[in-house]
Amino acid sequence: MAAAEQHYILPRPEFDKPVKILIVVAPYYKDIADNLVAGAKAEIEAVGGTWDVAEVPGALEVPTAISIAERLSNYDGYVALGCVIRGETTHYETVCNDSSRAIQMMGLNGICIGNGILTVENRKQAEVRAEVEGQNKGGGAAAAALHLIALSRKWGSSSKGIGFKPITDSIRLAGDTEDTPTA
Template sequence: MVPARVRARRGADRLRRSRAHQAAFHLWARLRQVSTPGKTAARVQNAQRGARVAILRARWNDEITRALAQGAVQAALAADAKVEEFEVAGSFELPPAVAMLARTGRFDAVVPLGCLIRGETAHFDVLAHAVARSLAELAASFPVAIPFGVLTCETIEQARARSSPDHNVGAEAMAAALELVALRHAMASSTERASRSAATARPRSTRTKRRRSPGSR
């Protein structure tokens, strides 16, 4: 009698050899490849080329947000993405504008950029929490890449340090958005191939039954 552990191992081996399991395995292999630094596949890089990206800038703290937008544009152009730029009054207006742009279906990513600097009242805390929560909800709701590109700083010096050419949060937000775009393309492509494989593969039991049918060849 074959031990249960041996039977389980044999069953796992059969599953591993099945086409459906191979398709699922390759899907997760690609996802790991996308998220592993230094090991981005060529097809992921190709997905970033031609990506349609909207940069949405809040004009409040204009000096800082212009620098953020400049970094984001440079990062997008370096990846051969197509960029359109939009503006709103302040960071509080970013979430509704992001939603409007995402609903158009014209963009693979919408990159909101803003800057909040603490003042003497609780206004900073109220805005920072409201903007962060709203953008997070939008990012989880739309099939569009929506990163977080809003600075929340104690001083203007901190904001300048994070919008400089050496450390630019706008460029970082754009890079994160393009990575999400590539991830979505990789998942869609893998799912499509897995569906085609499942549709064309005939169950073994069906093939056996057909061979045993009288008069069949």
């Protein structure tokens, strides 16, 4: 197998407030998933961040778990990890395309996600990409999430409330008039 090409890697972002990331992993190929998670954890810890890990049955469930966590918890970002190895049927294309598309759509809606779901032809390719001392795709996915979080903090507000923000502090109910007291 040819060595990986040299490519530019952005410097790690720095944070003035702690970063909390959810790593969502499909451990179908447990040894490969474990290496991906180890790389992601190390990258998050290198910036002083904290992480939680959630396991799901397969790569198709990774985006769903991220979507649930985004609605119901308080993570700054997410790392999607897993491995899909080509088999004899078209199931490979379905899993690769649909998981990637769902992650991309959430990203386009402002969720900070690093996609480290490997899509490979064989186990050897997966092992090389997952190895922490090698291509470290788990660490790369965590780095992507961290960079997106840094941009989000730079360009957005720090609040992560649910719902809309009222224009004023006073609340008016339908049917209220100017003279009716509000909550």
